[in-house]
Amino acid sequence: MSTDQTHLTDFVQIRHAQKAFGQLEVLKDISLNVARGQIVAIIGPSGSGKSTLLRAINDLDPLTGGEIWLDGTQVNKSLPHRQYEKHINQMRQEIGMVFQHFNLFPHMTARENVTMAPKMLKGLSNEAADALAEEQLQKVGMLERIDYYPSQLSGGQKQRVAIARALAMKPKLMLFDEATSALDPELVDEVNQVMKKLAEEQMTMIIVTHEMDFAAAVCDRVLFMDQGVVVEEGPPEVIFKRPEKERTRAFLRKHLENAP
Amino acid sequence: MGLDFTIIPGYLDIILLGCLWTIAITAAAALLSFFGGILFAVMALYAPAVIRWPFKVIEFVFMGTPLLLQLFLIYFGLVQIGIDLPAFVAGVIGLGLHFAVYNSELIQTAILSVDKGQMEAARTLGLSRGQALRKVVVPQAVRAVIPPIGNNMIALLKDSALVSVIGVSELTLSAQRAIGATYRPFEFYLLAAAFYYVINLGMEWVQRRIERRISLSR
Ligand SMILES: Nc1ncnc2c1ncn2[C@@H]1O[C@H](COP(=O)(O)OP(=O)(O)O)[C@@H](O)[C@H]1O
Ligand SMILES: [Mg+2]
Numbered sequence: 001m002s003t004d005q006t007h008l009t010d011f012v013q014i015r016h017a018q019k020a021f022g023q024l025e026v027l028k029d030i031s032l033n034v035a036r037g038q039i040v041a042i043i044g045p046s047g048s049g050k051s052t053l054l055r056a057i058n059d060l061d062p063l064t065g066g067e068i069w070l071d072g073t074q075v076n077k078s079l080p081h082r083q084y085e086k087h088i089n090q091m092r093q094e095i096g097m098v099f100q101h102f103n104l105f106p107h108m109t110a111r112e113n114v115t116m117a118p119k120m121l122k123g124l125s126n127e128a129a130d131a132l133a134e135e136q137l138q139k140v141g142m143l144e145r146i147d148y149y150p151s152q153l154s155g156g157q158k159q160r161v162a163i164a165r166a167l168a169m170k171p172k173l174m175l176f177d178e179a180t181s182a183l184d185p186e187l188v189d190e191v192n193q194v195m196k197k198l199a200e201e202q203m204t205m206i207i208v209t210h211e212m213d214f215a216a217a218v219c220d221r222v223l224f225m226d227q228g229v230v231v232e233e234g235p236p237e238v239i240f241k242r243p244e245k246e247r248t249r250a251f252l253r254k255h256l257e258n259a260p
Numbered sequence: 261m262g263l264d265f266t267i268i269p270g271y272l273d274i275i276l277l278g279c280l281w282t283i284a285i286t287a288a289a290a291l292l293s294f295f296g297g298i299l300f301a302v303m304a305l306y307a308p309a310v311i312r313w314p315f316k317v318i319e320f321v322f323m324g325t326p327l328l329l330q331l332f333l334i335y336f337g338l339v340q341i342g343i344d345l346p347a348f349v350a351g352v353i354g355l356g357l358h359f360a361v362y363n364s365e366l367i368q369t370a371i372l373s374v375d376k377g378q379m380e381a382a383r384t385l386g387l388s389r390g391q392a393l394r395k396v397v398v399p400q401a402v403r404a405v406i407p408p409i410g411n412n413m414i415a416l417l418k419d420s421a422l423v424s425v426i427g428v429s430e431l432t433l434s435a436q437r438a439i440g441a442t443y444r445p446f447e448f449y450l451l452a453a454a455f456y457y458v459i460n461l462g463m464e465w466v467q468r469r470i471e472r473r474i475s476l477s478r
Contacts, residue, residue, distance in 0.1 A: 060380055085388060093386035103381035107399050107477040116395060117385035149476045162381075169385055 011036040018065035026052045028228040037202040041215035044225035050208040054175045058095045059088050096166030100178040102158040104150040110161045111146045114168045136164035140194045156187030176207040212256050224248045271438040278434025279455050286417045292356025297363025322361040330354050335426040351423035359416045366408050370401035403474050410467040
């Protein structure tokens with residue numbers, strides 16, 4: 001029972017994460033545990049280090065101190081260069097990431113965007129890959145556009161394909177970095193709906209967002225970050241309704257309609 | 261002695277054969293320059309120094325010296341060290357490498373201007389850097405420079421006349437041979453020019469088709 005509990009809370013662990021770009025300390029000793037199936041929102045002003053933290057989790061921005069663990073394996077463990085490359089490529093297959101600007105591959109159709117990595121890294125046959133593309137694009141409501149190029153899709157549609165692309169690797173963890181910030185307001189909801197669906201399917205997610213309503217509705221926990229530290233964290237009811245820290249309240253006054 | 265185009269039909273067969281050789285050598289050299297250009301570009305940007313330096317030397321030689329000299333070197337020079345290439349092969353290698361270097365310059369710039377989010381997205385899925393370059397970055401870079409590469413290929417067609425000096429019976433040399441037999445330079449050089457123009461039109465047509473095919477995927 002107790003071991004089960006530990007295992008659950010151990011699913012994603014960020015231990016004393018530190019990151020500096022030269023002299024600039026962007027992450028100052030951040031620790032965070034996420035249980036399997038949990039959904040954590042990270043909010044905070046621009047430049048507070050939210051993207052850097054997400055990008056550290058899959059080692060796009062390697063930490064300068066601290067450890068990242070996923071499901072019992074250290075992501076950023078120290079290994080000789082070649083071994084590390086193999087290790088990190090393996091780990092990244094298990095960590096899906098969705099970017100603010102989609103970063104779809106423009107020279108590939110939606111289908112090819114989704115199947116490229118599974119074919120290449122998991123040796124899927126053409127038939128299996130097509131079935132996978134249909135399954136994943138169906139899930140994000142993009143099946144009718146399966147053979148469209150990104151240039152033929154709206155922003156919301158691109159982002160949904162990008163989510164399908166990440167899901168196709170069957171990740172254990174999904175990272176969203178302001179997935180709806182670049183979208184026209186009327187296209188935000190279709191992407192939020194997809195993320196809600198993932199939440200219902202118990203996908204473990206860490207979501208950097210500016211949308212407080214969405215965070216309140218979907219997330220189990222909210223972290224408020226400022227200047228490279230976690231100022232305050234807790235369930236959305238607490239963070240949004242009765243935050244303890246003045247910095248949190250000041251931030252929320254700017255971003256919430258009826259702030260505490 | 262006025263112009264007399266009625267003598268052309270008697271030599272049309274060798275001129276047409278010359279056209280075929282011109283098309284063949286242009287096509288082969290264009291392919292070599294395209295794939296060689298990609299290879300050179302990737303080497304120039306990413307290969308370790310030991311591999312990069314020989315490529316730099318090739319690049320320097322092929323950009324900094326006349327194509328004519330390069331053809332002489334490959335065809336006549338290499339014989340001395342025991343490499344006796346047929347004229348056609350020497351011509352393809354000379355033209356192909358020469359233009360590969362120019363294509364490589366274009367492709368290098370294009371690779372560097374592919375949005376870095378593309379590499380990141382590919383790495384995030386678990387691709388290695390090499391895999392991401394091959395599947396994601398390089399294909400986009402090449403698409404971006406298809407029009408200027410097309411211009412290089414037109415230049416290649418025109419420069420293919422130079423391989424006449426090493427004895428490839430392409431269009432220019434065929435015209436010269438017809439002139440040798442008839443003493444009618446004006447007629448046959450004009451005819452050759454007309455055929456170059458037609459081949460040129462054909463190449464532009466191919467280029468437009470390629471551009472249309474990739475227009476959605478950019
Ligand atoms: N590659 C980088 N090099 C130097 N500084 C960076 C780099 N990436 C981010 N930063 C800096 O780190 C800080 C945090 O950035 P970021 O994590 O993007 O913040 P957020 O996502 O919360 O807006 C900012 O001051 C930013 O300028
Ligand atoms: Mg950010």
